Amino acid sequence: MRKYNFAIIGATGVVGRAFIKVLEERNLPIDNIYFMSSARSAGQKIEFKNKEYTVEELNENSFDKDIDVALFSAGGDISLKYAPIAASKGVIVIDNSSAFRMDPEVPLVVPEVNSEDILLNKGIIANPNCSTIQAVVALKPLHDKYSIKRIVYSTYQAVSGAGMAGLKDLEEGLKGNPPKKFPHQIANNCIPHIDVFLDNGYTKEEMKMIKETRKILHAPSMAITATTVRVPVFESHSESINVEFEKDFNLAEVRMLLTDSPGIIVMDDPKNNVYPLAIYAAGKDDTFVGRIRRDESVKSGLNLWVVADNVRKGAATNAVQIAEKLIEYWNKEGN
Numbered sequence: 001m002r003k004y005n006f007a008i009i010g011a012t013g014v015v016g017r018a019f020i021k022v023l024e025e026r027n028l029p030i031d032n033i034y035f036m037s038s039a040r041s042a043g044q045k046i047e048f049k050n051k052e053y054t055v056e057e058l059n060e061n062s063f064d065k066d067i068d069v070a071l072f073s074a075g076g077d078i079s080l081k082y083a084p085i086a087a088s089k090g091v092i093v094i095d096n097s098s099a100f101r102m103d104p105e106v107p108l109v110v111p112e113v114n115s116e117d118i119l120l121n122k123g124i125i126a127n128p129n130c131s132t133i134q135a136v137v138a139l140k141p142l143h144d145k146y147s148i149k150r151i152v153y154s155t156y157q158a159v160s161g162a163g164m165a166g167l168k169d170l171e172e173g174l175k176g177n178p179p180k181k182f183p184h185q186i187a188n189n190c191i192p193h194i195d196v197f198l199d200n201g202y203t204k205e206e207m208k209m210i211k212e213t214r215k216i217l218h219a220p221s222m223a224i225t226a227t228t229v230r231v232p233v234f235e236s237h238s239e240s241i242n243v244e245f246e247k248d249f250n251l252a253e254v255r256m257l258l259t260d261s262p263g264i265i266v267m268d269d270p271k272n273n274v275y276p277l278a279i280y281a282a283g284k285d286d287t288f289v290g291r292i293r294r295d296e297s298v299k300s301g302l303n304l305w306v307v308a309d310n311v312r313k314g315a316a317t318n319a320v321q322i323a324e325k326l327i328e329y330w331n332k333e334g335n
């Protein structure tokens with residue numbers, strides 16, 4: 001089988017490091033790999049598959065090399081500047097930032113949900129927001145069957161979603177030191193504020209969940225609202241998802257659909273204290289679903305508790321799964 005050349009942009013960050021781990025674990029057919037960061041970390045050594053590599057400083061000539069796929073996670077500004085440069089040189093960019101997600105020319109992909117959208121790419125494929133990914137993995141099989149009318153998202157998001165600086169704020173906060181990344185102390189606290197506030201009173205994170213869910217599910221007018229909250233947890237986002245369907249559903253069938261869907265593990269035995277937990281999802285690639293119950297306040301409503309590792313399925317694993325699909329398509333085309 002043909003092997004491919006990869007680059008990781010932001011290789012020294014939280015998601016960048018997870019890219020490396022997941023690429024190794026899933027054993028992608030990689031020939032050469034390049035690791036890039038800012039000048040701050042250039043020169044650092046990274047081990048990949050028992051070989052040592054030196055981190056290079058990202059610059060405008062970084063993509064003059066023979067690179068097939070570049071995984072970006074160095075922030076929106078870096079993606080805005082360098083992803084088009086990479087794409088113009090024939091590299092397929094899988095971008096973890098929000099820079100291109102809502103661009104109609106850029107597919108926004110969760111492989112379990114809309115992998116065929118990958119084929120529409122013009123050089124850039126966007127990886128959705130972490131909280132959106134786990135939500136749509138859980139909702140897709142139910143939407144296909146019962147057609148979603150309205151969603152209410154409430155999230156409980158880990159500090160790793162804010163990168164190294166987020167992790168440090170919780171670590172230091174637990175020792176009584178003041179925050180540097182978040183607007184308030186995160187230790188022993190819940191902050192209903194992720195990303196910036198917009199004119200409509202929502203945060204950008206909330207609007208990302210709303211708009212990205214619509215784009216991924218190909219449902220541009222789906223009614224969705226969201227409240228996103230940062231909680232003092234290092235790894236894994238938890239979400240309460242309340243969903244109303246157009247059609248009636250049967251709870252046993254809902255469980256069966258979720259159990260049979262790729263990427264989902266149902267953990268739902270509340271009498272024995274079994275439900276998805278952040279500490280359980282951490283380090284795993286699946287989306288865990290539990291607390292499955294009817295919302296008795298509306299005609300066809302359902303409540304779910306959905307947990308996933310935000311750095312893995314919410315970022316690195318999803319991006320690597322996109323790369324795997326891409327390679328699968330290339331192999332089919334005989335590239």
Ligand code: A2P
Binds near residue numbers: 012039
């Ligand atoms: P660096 O280690 O040189 O700062 P996180 O959000 O987890 O902190 O990670 C951010 C990642 O993006 C890091 O790898 C960081 O590299 C990288 N990065 C930040 N600014 C730039 C830049 N101007 N050019 C290239 N990479 C950058």
